[in-house]
Amino acid sequence: MTAKMYAHFKNLSRSAYLPVLTFITFLLLWQGLVETNLFPRAYLPPPLEVAVALLYLTGSGLLLEHIGASLWRFIWGYGLAAAAGIPLGLLLGRTNKAREAVGPLIQILRPISPIAWIPLAILWFGTGNNAAIFIIFLASFFIILLSAAASLNQVEKNLLDMARNFGAKEKDLLLKVILPAAYPQILLGLQVALGAAWIHLVAGEMIAVQSGLGFLIIDSRNLLRYDSVIAAMLVIGLLGLFINWFIKKAGDTAARKWGFSYAAPESESKVAGDKQSILFGEK
């Protein structure tokens, strides 16, 4: 093992130490609550039972099926929201007239919980995938739209003036100044929207469809299998964590590929200072 790898693992184990400790404490407390009968077994299945349920769900292939169904809807709903929200948001941020015209309407629609849309979603799309996708779309669309619109405030006017001074037209301004400057804020919006979309995915699936992790929860409840309910809840949490990590990773990779990245390569000295001699006249 090289020294660098060793340092990496040492770092990792140090940063993992506290969360792992918390997690173990959490499980012990949970088990303790059941053992001491503060919470009767019927009201709260202990961790071990949940683990068994999780193993059963995994082994039977049911879990994978439901995860697949959920992810598929998620990708559609969230993907459509991003595909529509980012360009519309940028347009909204760039044109004062559009912002004036559409702003108030958005402000009214935005605070309506996506769950309140479920009756209409079912009326329009029937029970099935499309209704759930619509709910996910609603949950993430406004967040992405508004953060994309606001991201343009991050673009300093001086940078635009500088670019115009060098002869930049709209296309260059957009590709070489506005998008790179707005990118971190857009990415942040995508991450926040991701959380909202994932939360409402489960809500949508509890009502509109017959598959997916949300349905698994409702189905298990109907069978009075609360161990499976909690197992499904844990899977939702872990998958949410994973998707969040994935989006952030993908965003960073894209930024590096397009040269939008603010991260500088490692360097010996952070600020080198004006140490070098006067060289304007060196020529």
Next chain:
Amino acid sequence: MKVKLREISKVFYSEKSEEKEVLQRLSLDIYEGDFFCLVGTSGSGKSTLLKLIAGLERPTRGEVLIDDQLVERPSAKQVLIFQDYALLPWRNVQDNVEFGLEIQKIPPAKRRATAEKYIRLVGLNGHEGKYPRELSGGMCQRVAVARALTLNPEILLMDEPFSALDTITRERLEEEMVRLWELERKTIVFVTHDLREALFLGTRVGIMDSTYGRVVETEKIELPRPRRSGSAAFTALQDRLKQKLAWGRAI
């Protein structure tokens, strides 16, 4: 006559739609090869004046002429250098300096060579791979100067470029600016609120007055170079012009 401002007025509207006339019927001539320093208190419209010359803003009334041509839009012939450098934080030194060339669709090989030449000129060779946040303020301003020079502009417009820097860095960059001007003989319009800086740098100095939004006085600086800001002649001139700067201001 390189730059001619004819009866320029510029009116801004505040959020309450109040009119504020920052420049009022301002006229000014700047000659070819001038190192013209414009001195005035903050809020006297100096930056606005530079943006008008750059073509980034249009005057409400009056006209800006460069080589007897009306300035209607920005052009790489006259390049503005900002106080806050206006570097792209996601680009390293090399790519920042190449920005103007890239916009002008210069092929990559030529871009690189030209950028390298000017990076060396401002003494930043060896730092090409660094990002703005890794650089000191003085180094950032060198990058901005190098970027401005790549397109070989005829006029450099500098908006308090050194006022955010510490005294030592600032005085060094002032000396380098003089050498650069002697070397390239570009027309420079340099805005500052520091009379000492103006007298150290300029061939001519203009005194701007915030109450009237006008240049109330221009004076040719006859001090021999290299100038020393402590010398008797320098101090005498500085004191005399300070009077005018104070008079113009209605307190």
